[in-house]
Amino acid sequence: MLAIISAVLFFIAFLINAADISTNDTFSSTNVMLIGLALLALHVAGIGAGWSARGRRR
Structure with missing residues (x-):
């Protein structure tokens, strides 16, 4: 989801x-791009990835 944003x-x-x-x-193209990079970094780090498959195994 964060990657789409x-x-x-x-x-x-x-x-x-x-x-x-x-x-x-505040809304210059550089600042908007840096916010996008921060969201992309959070996505790569695994934050906001959705449901985890850890708890589903039996």
């Missing part, structure tokens, strides 16, 4: 950068 944020950052949309300092 980060992909959407990367796309938004691309649109902001490609269209030269003037935004305030």
Whole structure:
């Protein structure tokens, strides 16, 4: 789930950068991209991955 959100944020950052949309300092394309990278790092670390298969074995 976090990987999908980060992909959407990367796309938004691309649109902001490609269209030269003037935004305030909080929503610049670099900041949106860094939030996307943080979410992608959390996904790779295993946070937000969903259900774990550990408890399902018998």
